[in-house]
């Protein structure tokens with residue numbers, strides 16, 4: 001049973017579109033990384049630099065905008081309160097944008113890092129106190145960000161193009177059922193796989209496993225894999241077979257996104273490895289005493 005639940009009270013006061021899912025997933029992941037249990041709620045607000053400057057002046061006595069402000073409320077359960085109300089994290093879109101450009105990274109990644117930073121403050125971490133605490137907090141926030149399974153990398157337009165290319169390479173003289181698969185790795189590469197059949201039918205290998213095995217055999221590790229996409233020549237959404245699901249559960253992070261398309265790409269299913277194969281068998285079961 002999952003003993004952690006995190007709710008977000010989200011408010012975006014800018015005109016810029018942002019995916020609320022990123023913030024809620026970041027909160028859940030950070031709390032679970034910190035091994036927290038219980039029911040939490042955190043308010044996250046996105047503001048522009050003018051409003052941030054005002055808040056920083058009023059509450060912190062600094063007349064300048066800043067990237068993130070944290071207003072901790074509570075980090076432990078209060079009597080008669082069903083939720084642990086962590087308080088509020090305010091993020092400034094304009095400063096986030098500048099920081100993301102400086103680091104040459106996706107703004108969503110900067111948002112996630114700053115939100116993690118704010119949550120760590122709520123739990124008592126403070127980089128202002130000493131050099132060693134600064135080192136501890138900064139390295140922890142990087143580790144949490146690194147293990148957050150949010151897809152900052154996959155470009156859906158490129159994924160679709162690569163899927164069609166992969167599918168066109170299918171070797172299917174027997175079934176004529178063409179499947180394409182693409183694995184995206186953290187270095188931004190798209191690795192293509194297709195199904196390869198054989199006159200001895202059982203020798204055939206599915207596109208998903210061809211792509212995955214290709215990636216692993218090149219030296220990539222589980223942590224390097226960002227996402228997997230697949231397409232079949234069906235008008236339905238043909239989801240990966242059981243054998244491929246088991247291979248994915250071993251070689252990919254269970255939270256990794258999986259993007260599935262039908263042949264015309266007018267139907268899609270976006271899920272995760274765990275979504276395709278809950279309760280999968282793993283080495284943990286094999287070696288359990």
Ligand code: THU
Pocket residue numbers: 172175177179194195196197204205206207208239240241244
């Ligand atoms: N196939 C895949 O490539 N992936 C799947 O997940 C399901 C099936 C292939 C295997 C075979 O070449 C053809 O589709 C018909 O089963």
